Amino acid sequence: MIIQADGYQFDFTDAVDVFVFDEKDKSKPTYHGLPMKGVDIVAVFERQYVFVEIKDYDDICLYDESKNACEEERKRKHDHFKWLKNYLKYKFRDTFLFRYAEQKTEFPIHYICLLSFDNALNAIMNKNLVIELPVGLASCRWKQEIATSCHVVNLEKWNQNFPGWPAIKIGG
Numbered sequence: 374m375i376i377q378a379d380g381y382q383f384d385f386t387d388a389v390d391v392f393v394f395d396e397k398d399k400s401k402p403t404y405h406g407l408p409m410k411g412v413d414i415v416a417v418f419e420r421q422y423v424f425v426e427i428k429d430y431d432d433i434c435l436y437d438e439s440k441n442a443c444e445e446e447r448k449r450k451h452d453h454f455k456w457l458k459n460y461l462k463y464k465f466r467d468t469f470l471f472r473y474a475e476q477k478t479e480f481p482i483h484y485i486c487l488l489s490f491d492n493a494l495n496a497i498m499n500k501n502l503v504i505e506l507p508v509g510l511a512s513c514r515w516k517q518e519i520a521t522s523c524h525v526v527n528l529e530k531w532n533q534n535f536p537g538w539p540a541i542k543i544g545g
Contacts, residue, residue, distance in 0.1 A: 374386070374388045374390070374391045374416075376391045376392070376393065376414060377543060378393050378413045378414050378425075378427060379413055379427040379429065380427075380429060380542060380543060380544050381427055381429075381487065381528075381540055381541065381542055381543060382540065382541050382543050383414065383416075383425070383538060383539070383540045384538060384539050384540075385416045385423075385538050386537060386538070387418065387537065388416045388417060388418055389417050389418060389419060390416075390417040391414065391415070391416040391417065392414070392415060393413065393414060394411045394412050394413065394414060394415040394424075394468060395410075395411040395412060395413050405471055407471070409467040409468075409470065409471060410460075410463050410464045410467040410468070411464065411467060411468050411471065412424040412425060412426045412464050412465060412468045412484075413425055413426055413427045414427075415468070415472070416538075418480075420480050420481075421480045421481045421482070421483060421521075422472070422477070422478075422480055422481070422482045422483070423482075423483045423484075423485060424465060424468055424469075424482060424483070424484045424485070425485050425486075425487065426461055426464050426465070426484070426485075426486045426487070427486075427487045428457070428461075428486070428487070428488050428489070429488075429489045430488070430489050430490070433489060433490050433491070433494065434450075435449075435450060435453045436450060436453050436454045436457060436490065436494060437450060437454075437490075437494050438450045438451050438454060439493070454497075454498075457498070458498060458501050458502060458505070459505075461486055461498070461502060462502060462505050462506060465484050465506055465520065466506070466519075469482065469519055469520075478517075481518065481521035481522075482518075482519070482520055482521055483520070483521055483522045483523075483524070484502075484506065484520050484522070484523045484524070485523075485524045485525075485526065485531070485535075486498070486499075486502070486523075486524070486525045486526070487526060487527070487528065487531055487540070488525055488526070488527060489527060489528075490525075490527060491527070492527065492530060495525040495526060495527060495530070496525070498525045499523060499524065499525035502523050502525060503523050506519060506520045506523055507519065507520070508520045508521070508522060508523050509521070528540060528541075528542060
């Protein structure tokens with residue numbers, strides 16, 4: 374199943390269904406219309422769900438604390454990074470809540486963030502998101518995971534890690 378979102382095209386060949394979750398068109402059946410954040414794509418498979426969030430940034434230097442000149446700049450970059458991490462976290466959580474209310478969380482959910490960052494910065498983001506989503510059974514009282522896995526990748530890593538779901542950048 375081929376789908377386009379935010380300047381990318383994905384081929385989820387083995388999906389049962391795939392749709393733009395963050396739908397803007399009120400006439401579409403996947404429009405959720407609540408004041409909640411939503412991931413860009415939900416791919417439905419026989420025994421799992423994949424939530425995909427896409428962020429394509431021109432100036433990734435705003436988020437990379439390792440490349441700073443002074444303490445003030447490092448703090449500013451840290452604040453940008455923290456904002457983005459929280460944004461990605463709440464996109465997942467709000468989508469999870471919406472799907473839970475639809476009774477569509479019975480299978481494992483995998484979260485993939487396609488960011489235009491380099492591998493090092495994506496790895497740092499991934500480490501933070503895994504903790505804060507959280508991934509796995511975060512409490513001894515939990516009987517169900519919220520997220521089974523979380524991956525933060527750029528386009529090259531997407532195609533390396535998920536060769537069965539090829540992605541390409543389209544347009545400008």
